[in-house]
Amino acid sequence: AQSVTQPDIHITVSEGASLELRCNYSYGATPYLFWYVQSPGQGLQLLLKYFSGDTLVQGIKGFEAEFKRSQSSFNLRKPSVHWSDAAEYFCAVGDPGGGADGLTFGKGTHLIIQP
Amino acid sequence: NAGVMQNPRHLVRRRGQEARLRCSPMKGHSHVYWYRQLPEEGLKFMVYLQKENIIDESGMPKERFSAEFPKEGPSILRIQQVVRGDSAAYFCASSPVGGDVETQYFGPGTRLLVL
Numbered sequence: 706a707q708s709v710t711q712p713d714i715h716i717t718v719s720e721g722a723s724l725e726l727r728c729n730y731s732y733g734a735t736p737y738l739f740w741y742v743q744s745p746g747q748g749l750q751l752l753l754k755y756f757s758g759d760t761l762v763q764g765i766k767g768f769e770a771e772f773k774r775s776q777s778s779f780n781l782r783k784p785s786v787h788w789s790d791a792a793e794y795f796c797a798v799g800d801p802g803g804g805a806d807g808l809t810f811g812k813g814t815h816l817i818i819q820p
Numbered sequence: 821n822a823g824v825m826q827n828p829r830h831l832v833r834r835r836g837q838e839a840r841l842r843c844s845p846m847k848g849h850s851h852v853y854w855y856r857q858l859p860e861e862g863l864k865f866m867v868y869l870q871k872e873n874i875i876d877e878s879g880m881p882k883e884r885f886s887a888e889f890p891k892e893g894p895s896i897l898r899i900q901q902v903v904r905g906d907s908a909a910y911f912c913a914s915s916p917v918g919g920d921v922e923t924q925y926f927g928p929g930t931r932l933l934v935l
Contacts, residue, residue, distance in 0.1 A: 709862075737922050748824075748911060748928040749863075756922065795862055799922055807853050807865025807879060808924060 711811035726781040728796030737799035824927035839899040845914030857909040
């Protein structure tokens, strides 16, 4: 069964500093990979996704993620965070076999931005 | 193009009552997924439906929960005889016919509180 691990429950970063959120997955092959962001009381917004090709993926709001097959990782990065980036971030994997299944989510990383 | 719509946004029920959660997918989307998010947890897949068909309900509790996606109208997640443990945020996602079927777009969620 596939699984997703986000090892950091909380991360605190100063505004303007760089950010990296970790995501590791367990899957038999290369899954589809996603990062979503959830603001308090809101739904999930897709930041970026990886299906194939270039392993460095650009997303919205200045985020990027790099797929590393050897490490089974898909870490999310941003060079300079803004206070509005404070939110919950979820990594998710999908089954490329048919695209018909639900996504498997990690438990999330809560990002706190210090002034 | 309106996003995924869910209503109500908040629902309060007493133990033993029924809860009905509605989801209208994005225009042009005929795949609907339901997820449950317990406090401090990631989203857990419940069920995947296409119009008039349940494709995958492997994440649905065996009792009291049911889902439908009729030919006309929204998808409905129904919880009968609710218990306190059903308190959670329930998210609906949709994906399109063909094309980028692997990407799911999420609604704002319904927060269910069982008293």
